Amino acid sequence: xxxxxNVTIKDVAKRANVAPSTVSRVIADSPRISKETKERVWKAxxxxxxxxxAIARSLASKVTNTLGLIMPRSTEEAFSNPFFPEVMRGISVxxxxxxxxxxxxxxxxxxxxxxxxxxxxxxxRVDGIILLSSRTTDELIPWLRDEKFPFVVIxxxxxxxxxxxxxxxxxxxxxxxxxxxxxxxxxxxxxxxxSLEYVxxxxxxxxYKLALEENGLTFKRELxxxxxFSEDGGYxxxxxxxxxxxxxxxxxxxxxxxxxxxxxxxDKGFRVPEDISIVGFNNIPLSAFANPPLTTIDISTFELGxxxxxxxxxxxxxxxxxxxxxxxxxxxxxxxxxxxR
Amino acid sequence: xxxxxNVTIKDVAKRANVAPSTVSRVIADSPRISKETKERVWKAxxxxxxxxxAIARSLASKVTNTLGLIMPRSTEEAFSNPFFPEVMRGISVxxxxxxxxxxxxxxxxxxxxxxxxxxxxxxxRVDGIILLSSRTTDELIPWLRDEKFPFVVIxxxxxxxxxxxxxxxxxxxxxxxxxxxxxxxxxxxxxxxxSLEYVxxxxxxxxYKLALEENGLTFKRELxxxxxFSEDGGYxxxxxxxxxxxxxxxxxxxxxxxxxxxxxxxDKGFRVPEDISIVGFNNIPLSAFANPPLTTIDISTFELGxxxxxxxxxxxxxxxxxxxxxxxxxxxxxxxxxxxR
DNA sequence: CTGAAAGCGCTAACAT
DNA sequence: ATGTTAGCGCTTTCAG
Numbered sequence: 001x002x003x004x005x006n007v008t009i010k011d012v013a014k015r016a017n018v019a020p021s022t023v024s025r026v027i028a029d030s031p032r033i034s035k036e037t038k039e040r041v042w043k044a045x046x047x048x049x050x051x052x053x054a055i056a057r058s059l060a061s062k063v064t065n066t067l068g069l070i071m072p073r074s075t076e077e078a079f080s081n082p083f084f085p086e087v088m089r090g091i092s093v094x095x096x097x098x099x100x101x102x103x104x105x106x107x108x109x110x111x112x113x114x115x116x117x118x119x120x121x122x123x124x125r126v127d128g129i130i131l132l133s134s135r136t137t138d139e140l141i142p143w144l145r146d147e148k149f150p151f152v153v154i155x156x157x158x159x160x161x162x163x164x165x166x167x168x169x170x171x172x173x174x175x176x177x178x179x180x181x182x183x184x185x186x187x188x189x190x191x192x193x194x195s196l197e198y199v200x201x202x203x204x205x206x207x208y209k210l211a212l213e214e215n216g217l218t219f220k221r222e223l224x225x226x227x228x229f230s231e232d233g234g235y236x237x238x239x240x241x242x243x244x245x246x247x248x249x250x251x252x253x254x255x256x257x258x259x260x261x262x263x264x265x266x267d268k269g270f271r272v273p274e275d276i277s278i279v280g281f282n283n284i285p286l287s288a289f290a291n292p293p294l295t296t297i298d299i300s301t302f303e304l305g306x307x308x309x310x311x312x313x314x315x316x317x318x319x320x321x322x323x324x325x326x327x328x329x330x331x332x333x334x335x336x337x338x339x340x341r
Numbered sequence: 342x343x344x345x346x347n348v349t350i351k352d353v354a355k356r357a358n359v360a361p362s363t364v365s366r367v368i369a370d371s372p373r374i375s376k377e378t379k380e381r382v383w384k385a386x387x388x389x390x391x392x393x394x395a396i397a398r399s400l401a402s403k404v405t406n407t408l409g410l411i412m413p414r415s416t417e418e419a420f421s422n423p424f425f426p427e428v429m430r431g432i433s434v435x436x437x438x439x440x441x442x443x444x445x446x447x448x449x450x451x452x453x454x455x456x457x458x459x460x461x462x463x464x465x466r467v468d469g470i471i472l473l474s475s476r477t478t479d480e481l482i483p484w485l486r487d488e489k490f491p492f493v494v495i496x497x498x499x500x501x502x503x504x505x506x507x508x509x510x511x512x513x514x515x516x517x518x519x520x521x522x523x524x525x526x527x528x529x530x531x532x533x534x535x536s537l538e539y540v541x542x543x544x545x546x547x548x549y550k551l552a553l554e555e556n557g558l559t560f561k562r563e564l565x566x567x568x569x570f571s572e573d574g575g576y577x578x579x580x581x582x583x584x585x586x587x588x589x590x591x592x593x594x595x596x597x598x599x600x601x602x603x604x605x606x607x608d609k610g611f612r613v614p615e616d617i618s619i620v621g622f623n624n625i626p627l628s629a630f631a632n633p634p635l636t637t638i639d640i641s642t643f644e645l646g647x648x649x650x651x652x653x654x655x656x657x658x659x660x661x662x663x664x665x666x667x668x669x670x671x672x673x674x675x676x677x678x679x680x681x682r
Numbered sequence: 683c684t685g686a687a688a689g690c691g692c693t694a695a696c697a698t
Numbered sequence: 699a700t701g702t703t704a705g706c707g708c709t710t711t712c713a714g
Contacts (some may be wrong), residue, residue, distance in 0.1 A: 008691055019701045021348045024693055032699060055399045056691035059706050061584070066444070082626075084360070089420035096447035101460075103444055106437035119442075121408030122397030124707095165361070230541035259630065289600065349707055365709055376696060383691045388687050465691095579707035 007048045016044035023231075025116065027052055058124070066101040068126035070117055070153045072133040077109070081229060081256055082284040083301055087132060087154065090305020098313050114140060121149050128312045130154065133198070152312045154304055156325070158199050164315060166326045168310040170200050173330040174207025174212075177251045177279045177297050180332055182215050185341035186249035186277060190223040192237045192261060193253040201226065204253050206282075223247055227257070234260025242268045248341055249278060255280040255287045255296055262290070262337075277338035293335035303328045312331070348389045353547050358384035368393055376469055376619060399465070407442045408432075408653065409467035411458055411481070413474040422570060422597055423625040424642055428495065431646020437631060439654050441468075462490050464531065469653045471495065474539070493653045497666070499540050505656060507649040507667045509640045511541050514671040515548025516555075518592045518620045518638050521673055523556050526682035527590035527618060531564040533578045533602060534594040545622075564588055568598070575601025583609045589617060589682055596621040596628045596637055603631070603678075618679035634676035644669045 003241055009027075013020045019039060025033050026041040044050070058064045063251040069091065071084065077087065088102075103126050105116030117140055120126045124186065128150035131140065145149045145162050152164040181189050191202040191208045205224070212219050220244045228235035234257030241247065258280035265276050272278055272292060280287060285299035307326045314321050350368075354361045359378060366374050367382040385391070399405045410432065412419040419425045429443075436443055444467050446457030459482055469491040472481065485492045486503050493505040522530050526568045532549045536540040546565070553560050562587045567573035575598030583605065584587065593599040599621035606617050613619055613633060621628055624639035646668045655662050 006691085009693095010691080020691090021693075021702080025700085028693090034699060037700080051459060051463035053400075053691050054460065054466050055396055055405070056706090057693075058396045059394075059400050059708090060693040062692075062693095062706080079426045079433065082426075083419045085423075085426040092445070092447045096449055096453075101444055101446060101457075101466075102444055104433065105442060106433045108437055112437075118392065119395065122392035125395050125442075173710055215570050242413075286630055289484065289628065291632055316612060347707090351707080361685060361707090362686080362709075366684085371710085372711095375683060378684080394707050397690090398709080400692090401707075401709040403690080403709095 006053075007050045009050075011042045011048055011338055012041065012050050016041045016258075017100060036103045048328070058329075062124070064127050066103050066123060066126050067095055067309065068103045068105065068117075068120040068129040070105050070113065070120075070129060075162070081254075083282055084132060086284075086301040086307040087308075090307075091130060091180070091300040091309045092305075094306055094309035094313065098309075099298070100313065101241065101307075107123075114143075115169060117144070121147060127128050128152075128316050130308050131311055133200075134159075150312065152308050152314050152315070154308050155198070156203070160325070162324075164311055164324050166304055166311060166328065167200075168304075168330050169327050170203035171207040171210065172203035173281070173297050173299065174251065174253070175211040176207075176330065176332055178211035179206045179215070181249040181251065181277060181338065182211060182217070182278060182294075184249075184277065184338060186251070187217060188223065188245070189217075190225070190238075190241050190245070190250040192227065192234060192241070192250060192257060193224050194229045194233070194286075195226055202255065203224075208251060220245070229248035229254050229257060231256055231260040231263070233257055237261070237265045238264035239268070243269075249338070250276065250278050252278060253281045255282045255284045255294060258287070258294055258296070258337075259290060273337050273339040279338060283333050285319050288335065290337075292337050295335045295338045296333050298333050299330050300328045347394075348391045349394070350391075352389055353382065353385045353391050355384045356389060359495070360427045401541070403465065405466060405468050406440060407444050407467045408436055408650070409444045409446065409461040409470040411446050411454065411461075411470060411472050413454075419473070422595075423627065424595075424623055425473060427625075427642040428649075429502040431549065431643040431648075432471060432650045434569075435645075435647055435650035439650075441650075441654065455484075458485070468658050469493075471649050471653055473654075474541075491653065491656050492644065493649050493656070495649050496539070496541055497544070503665075504551070505652055505662075505665045507645055507652060507669065509645075509669050509671045511544035512548040512551065513640050514622070514640065515545035515592065515594070516549075518622070518672055519549045519552035519621060520556070521560070521636075522590040522592065522618060522679065523552060525590075525618065525679060528558060529561075529564065529586070529588045529590070530558075530583050531566070531579075531586070531588035531591035533566050533568065533575065533582070533591060533598060535570045535574070536567055542594065545592075549592060561586070570595050570598060572597055572601040572604070574598055577603045578602070579605035580609070583611075590619070590679070591617065592620050594622045596623045596635060598624045599628070599635055599678075600612040600631060601639070614680040616677050620673075620679060624674050629676065631678075633678045636676045637674050638671050639674050640671050643670045661668060 009020045009023045013023045026038050107113040107116040131153040133155050141157050156165050156167040225237040227237040238261040252261050262272050270276050280294045280296035283296045285294050287294035350361050350364045351510040352426050354364045367379050437462050449458040472494040474496050497506050497508040546572050566578040566582050568578040579602040593602050603613050621635045621637035624637045628635035
């Protein structure tokens with residue numbers, strides 16, 4: 001029976017006839033160690049099947065080589081919207097390239113979310129944090145800023161002073177969507193978004209208003225509705241609007257919601273796009289296959305993930321950073337859910 | 342200027358007039374500490390804003406309260422298929438409930454995947470591992486088994502001895518899909534799956550063969566094709582089949598691939614379902630919105646995640662485990678992509 | 683019920 | 699170029 005104790009740096013040191021610190025340096029591939037000793041140490045590591053203990057390493061060096069990911073609200077919900085996997089895909093590409101692992105917090109609500117962040121930061125489990133979406137009411141951002149802990153947020157925070165963030169130009173994107181409808185002859189344009197708790201909703205509402213204004217159209221309260229980010233939310237919002245107004249076009253700030261909007265439109269006896277044109281946001285994979293295929297604003301979700309990870313890692317490595325934020329471009333994808341009037 | 346040193350267990354001990362070990366016991370809520378001391382220590386922790394350093398804790402106790410997630414192949418690809426986010430959703434629900442965090446490895450290929458696992462296991466960064474999909478060629482499973490490291494794999498491994506796993510009855514599921522087509526009068530049924538490197542592909546191929554056999558139909562090589570798990574893979578597979586055979590129905594073991602199959606069918610001048618019926622697998626959200634809406638086998642992806650996490654955690658907590666594997670039920674979702682002949 | 687002390691496995695001054 | 703020596707912050711015998 002083999003009682004296989006864990007082989008540590010000491011065992012390697014002994015076998016290679018060097019000091020533990022030398023082994024440590026070899027692991028870090030320090031240039032101040034002679035080629036010969038390195039070889040000798042490598043050989044010893046090989047023979048003993050040595051592998052560094054990352055935890056001990058972290059404790060001593062205060063570096064974890066891992067990035068914390070904070071999902072919005074419940075992790076469970078987050079994975080339901082294709083937006084998040086896509087952002088994570090971007091993040092994981094960069095993390096992999098830069099040799100970072102990813103620690104996912106699993107939280108269920110606002111309090112737990114805060115808890116999760118504290119656990120990561122004070123627990124010293126990560127080198128930096130990416131916040132996947134900011135709410136205006138978020139107390140996390142000031143907290144992290146005060147802790148002087150490196151983090152970047154996806155989505156421009158209300159108070160962006162001293163915080164690094166990555167986002168689209170949401171005002172511009174929303175103007176783009178609205179103008180598209182206006183150019184196609186629409187005058188009564190509805191606007192459906194997620195809760196105004198989210199800065200992104202606020203900004204897109206502004207973009208919508210601006211587009212109306214610049215085209216001499218008047219803003220009408222009854223054409224605007226907020227609901228939760230889900231198919232059902234979109235459905236409910238559109239039902240409410242159709243009960244009090246007659247839009248010919250609608251801007252919906254989330255494709256998943258847009259599916260609900262389409263469903264509501266049909267349920268109310270209208271056709272898409274013949275009676276009502278719809279433009280969505282995010283260009284999720286589903287939107288190309290919807291019926292009709294959805295015209296939508298592609299916000300480069302993948303890129304949002306890429307850039308946020310790059311920005312965070314640049315910060316961690318104390319690289320020169322040009323700006324404390326990055327704007328990722330959007331583009332309008334024309335499909336079949338809009339028509340001229 | 343405040344030089345805020347990290348407050349440690351020692352500071353708390355000093356302030357509460359106890360020994361560090363006592364503070365440690367209070368953190369663990371040991372019953373051998375008097376109520377009074379506990380209160381005193383809690384107060385001191387509160388006042389100093391103390392928070393345990395998880396890394397130091399892990400080093401000393403050899404427990405991380407973290408589960409490692411190993412994605413198949415590249416993490417990037419994984420996030421492209423809705424299957425994985427959905428599994429992760431299930432895992433995260435349980436992890437959250439049981440107070441575990443999730444560590445995601447970011448790997449790009451087979452070697453890096455192995456590297457990632459070693460880094461997690463030998464680096465002592467996680468208490469257990471969930472393997473999100475097994476290939477027949479997987480050397481990870483024997484390795485983990487030999488290391489006696491707790492892990493569970495989603496997808497029955499080829500050699501399941503001594504390994505814990507969670508899966509559907511893939512043979513049965515595939516029979517279900519194939520029989521459905523047979524019952525609807527189809528005789529020439531094609532079968533498209535991912536690489537036979539995956540046990541799941543093998544099993545589903547077996548199920549398909551069994552269904553044919555039990556119904557007196559002969560298996561034809563030219564009706565079978567393997568390709569990668571993507572829309573494009575499905576497209577290519579179907580193109581190849583249509584160049585040499587005339588199926589009236591096809592079983593595709595992945596919805597994303599099924600979309601490609603539909604596209605190929607149309608490109609070849611056939612209609613779905615009038616000319617060719619299609620049954621998919623996974624019931625991803627997209628499949629309900631496809632054109633036509635896809636009839637598919639729902640494999641309870643979310644449940645797969647739930648069960649795998651529960652099984653792993655039960656193992657970590659040395660709970661009684663009834664069986665070393667869990668079979669999650671499937672069901673057929675009838676939509677519009679199939680028709681009787 | 684609590685304290686003292688020895689690690690956990692590694693890194694990082696500081697020497698040499 | 700390499701060794702010595704303290705820790706990193708916590709847990710855990712072992713005493714008492």
